[in-house]
Amino acid sequence: MSEDARIGLIGLGTMGAALASNIAEKGFDIAVFNRTTQVTRDFAAQAGDLAARITPTESLEDLVAAIAKPRAIILMVPAGDAVDAQIDALRPLLDDDDLIIDCGNANFQDTDRRVEAATGPFLGVGVSGGEEGARHGPSIMGGGKADLWARVEDIMTAIAAKHEGDPCAALMGPGGAGHFVKMVHNGIEYADMQMIAEVYGILRDGHGMDYDSIGDVFAEWNKGPLESYLIEISGKVAHAKDLATGAPLLSVIVDAAGQKGTGRWTVIEAQHRLAPVPAIEAAVVARNLSARLEERAKGQEVFGAAPQAFDGLDLTTLEKGLMAGKILCYAQGFEMLSAATRDFGWDLPMSRIAQIWRQGCIIRSSMLDDMASTLNAEPGVNLMFTDHFAAILRDTHGALRQVVAQAALNGHPLPALSSGLAYFDMMRTTRGTADMVQGQRDFFGLHGFVHTNGKTGQHGPWAKG
Template identity: 55%
Template sequence: MASADIGLIGLAVMGSNLALNIAEKGYTIAVHNRTAAKIDEFVAEAGELRPRIIGKADLKEFVQAIKAPRSIIIMVKAGKPVDDVIEELLPLLDKGDAILECGNSLYTDTQRRFDYLKPKGIGYLGVGVSGGEEGARHGPSIMVGGSKEQWHNAEPVLKAIAAKFNGEPCCAYLGEGGAGHFVKTIHNGIEYADMQMIAEVYGVMRDGLGMNPKQASDVFKEWNKGPLNSYLIEITGYVLEAIDGPTGKPLVELIVDRAGQKGTGRWSAIVAQEMAVPATAIEGAVAARSLSAAKDQRVAAEAIYGKRQAGGADVSLAELEKALLAGKIAAYAQGFAVLAKASEENGWNLPLGTIAKIWRAGCIIRSRFLDQMAATYDKGDNVNLLVAPDFVTIMKDAHPSLRKVVAAGALGEFPLICLSSALSYFDSYRQARGTANLIQGQRDFFGAHGFEIEGRGPGQHGKWPSTLGN
């Protein structure tokens, strides 16, 4: 007899932690894994939660153990493995059942699966889960997209396991198809930018101000008490103070400066380009990770051009703090602008205020000013955050410091690819008359693309020289 409230396939770290979270909240969960031994191991190690976990090595028995209408979470590697699990499940499901894919899938794949399963009467939910392993175990931020009808079947469980902010679950249904995974993708793009900007500020502290990791750690811990209060600022303080046991040296100084990436940040930059929404801070962060991977080339280039001299950064810690704040706001503004455009193009009607709210706890980019962002979007105006009154006040105060830090980076040869991109975006966004008029003239010269003249309308052409000397 079916007795499980929900099912889960895939008992790697994230899946295992989600399953334990669900059981801890009082729900009975059936679990399945391709490797049967992993099921036995997981159940055996579940401790006092074991009575609420039903391990099934046979997929048919696993499905039959779940109460109808069934909600089945799949936590497997994105791509073909997800499609393979769907095909294995399909013959065993009944109309009204739902598959909840909680990995980091490309939102267009989620949309494709949603469209494929809908005519079969099977709901498909693309669920973005942020918070890492710890969040999955104790309360992540959960971004749900897909089948609204079947969302209601899983809603009690998902809201129970989500992080809470002032008692409010950081979990929401955001729209049909790939909406949930799209929002998670942009979340990760903002995360890339946030992390890169923090790293760049650390670089100025290390190379420009001569600070050791412990001194930098103390500064980040102090900053976490103020406007920069956020999860990433908090953990930066801990990362910088960590000591390597075997050597007794600061761990951060031993870690190879080659950053990995799993694709979501790159996807966010790509979709921003596809939608013609400038997201320069996110793009800069992705580029910085790619540059970090070219370690051998960077070592060779330094040998050619010479190593810059340490010190010489004429900036204060207070200016670094404000510069980081301004850069972070620009990155969030870009991310939310991409969300607004995607909502319009896909007919999702994404609730931007709700998105800001469910990012206030559990997720990697949780920060103090998400409350202000939520308040801005709850008014119903999908404006760029740079022109929202609360953020105008902050940016007017902070952008001079960002400008000074970026200038110091240029003069002192500190790479600030993300902070400088954020500053250029801010300056371009607030410039009423830019320089694209020249570009339009150039385009008309070589390709007769035409341009617009105020008062005369579009479709104008210049009288250019017909020939040029070779």
Template identity: 50%
Template sequence: MEEADIGLVGLGVMGENLALNIADNGYKVAVYNRTAEKVDAFLANAGDLKSNVMGSGELATFISMLKRPRSVIIMVKAGDPVDQVIAELKPLLSEGDVIIDAGNANYHDTVRRFSELDGTGIGFLGIGVSGGEEGARHGPSIMVGGSEAQWDNAEAVLTAISAKFNGEACCAYLGTGGAGHFVKTIHNGIEYADMQMIGEIYGIMRDGLAMSPAECAKVFEEWNKGPLDSYLIEITSHVLNAMDDESGKPLVEVILDAAGQKGTGRWSAIEALNLGVSATTIEGAVAARSISAMKDERVRGEEIYGAGAKGKATISLEALEKALLAGKIAAYAQGFAVMAKASEDNGWNLPLATIAKIWRAGCIIRSRFLDQIAQAFDSGGAANLLTQPAFIDMMKDSNGALRAVVATCAINELPSPCLSSALAYFDAYRQARGTTNLTQGQRDFFGAHGFKRSDKDGDFHHTWPSLIGQ
């Protein structure tokens, strides 16, 4: 019997598209799904790719279809379902085989699974896959972490199906354990911040400048030809131009202004806090999604306090473009700083330039900007983009616009949690003498935590006056 190059468990939308992508790239893929009818339907609908697909609704039969050493991709819902599939696969696999979790896993789960399989002879890879349904079908960005020894099993297939940028595959092995899924988590955190800042700029256009969706779309379409050239800017113009067939209105005006969260954005904010790295733009974006879900409370809030001044903002479109660029720089600077600290703490030695390179195509945050980031990290230097020469020049040119936009939002009562956070981060980052000296004094006063001095080495404590009885 002819054997498949790789196996895939889970025929949801992402799983189906990834399997078709594998087949489309000339590799034979075997598929399995708990519901056997889905396997039958997939095989029946494979069309011209039928010769490169096979499958079974029986797990042992599915495993028998794979070449040794065997590679099995899991594309099921994150959490317990992944653990259940791993438990079912383990008795059927042999030394040298590898299990590949390609879902949006919490990297702590990936670390645990990697450790549990370590020593069994069965490898474990946790890979971040970004690009949505289209990316899964035609080429995603793939961030690989886990068992380097078994990475060889699947490297050829995963590299082939990944997106390409100027001929370079957007797929790389990044480190042991949970490195791949951690990088994907931070990717999604940056994505949250990027999308939120675009939304805030749209809000200024809509509410501050009284622009129609079509007018906004033209601006974003034009911006996509310049420094902001990116997938998210491009699709923003399409979303703003779309019309609703049922109501005849612009579609964006009938979409409810309430967002859900799948977890990765929130995880990235939590990990940044755990690592002690400032990621305020990501935190702001997560908070913005949370408050967006409070629709009824927001309606009541407007009834109590009134809405902001509509159509009375005075700010140029050029300033909005530059402000968005400055905010984007801050968000990416924070995201890469988080990855640098996680790499240090976990012994991953994450290749920051490589990460930027594999994000240049396929993934949701793909943009011209990432090629500049890759070049900056390739040249060496500090992990924070704000200290990289190319970004120093950009930030010097654009931070004034960010300041003007945030001020305009404050005056006109327009919310800008992400842009405001970006500005505050930039100002704090470039302040040689901050105000935490007072905070340290307060902590020593009420908790005898001690402090360091600026004029000599060592740890110190002051004898403060007692306020008891006053």
């Protein structure tokens, strides 16, 4: 037990306890505090070999006293009002140069507000990887002033996941930049998960495959270009058995997906940034619809269940279709990050973001290596138009079209994959159908339009005078 801890941490829930253990394991003395004293005591009692580096405290005053100056204290409390309340309780006990670090799942706008209102140093840091990542190496996205990040950079890089020795931790930019990048990460995560679930539905209801066979398909795909954490765990989930009944686990899970709001934040902010993310939006809608169990039951009673068995798609076509959808999902996410750079002046390090997502986080995948190289070689270019990924999309978009078409004909809803295909088609078409929309707007509201001759503020023949 240290009386001169290098860093403090408040909040010993699942993520906080895992992160504190990670910090101690990497050789840093840490003082910890939890509002419920017994939680702190239990954490210290179960620390094992790490106990010598952990100082449990039972009041904020004791926590502050246990940390070496200038202090740095991590907050791992629920996002929202709880963070503000914790800051208000903690700041009066600190010196002017003591640093508060919010490593929770904060909305980036809250982080910006806290930076502006802060009476002392403050960082907002996004941490991805769930409990396993927090304990053994997450992806870490810092936000705030460079000199403040430098004070804890050695800790952040030590506890972060490593990709071939490169720490998956970096400063994204000032203010809420770190939490913004984490938010977009979570939005991509929503869409990636939904696309995988849609393909799972085709395998189960379209092809009539049992759960173990579906698990085998995902396990095989994880050996190829789709290699990723989410594909890997999808195979494991499909293979898993319910502990209570011995039945396939997926067969006993209620068909309603939970959410904590970060996907919704991504979609709302994308609209403000004029950055279309239709695959992410579709994934959020899918979760919302999944929760409407009674209405869905009524719909099935009235119309019959939608999904029908069919055999028009082979596994290679499904794999390629999922590959195309995944690329388009990431392209949308990185375009949203580019919009933030434009609107907020953050100069987000696109290639570095892809690098720190290669390990530790939920969306980690082998594809991110190529994305990092591509974003460095062709900065400012939509991923779908870059040489590397355009070549892959030329090879796979036809498969995506077959998947979406066959699914639609046989009653399989694919909101994320179909929205990805629509995005692809709109983004490769010079003249679409917005001329009709502008004509309608001018007819009922005289909103005007841009003529193909270059003149602005033009009107149709219905305009008077």
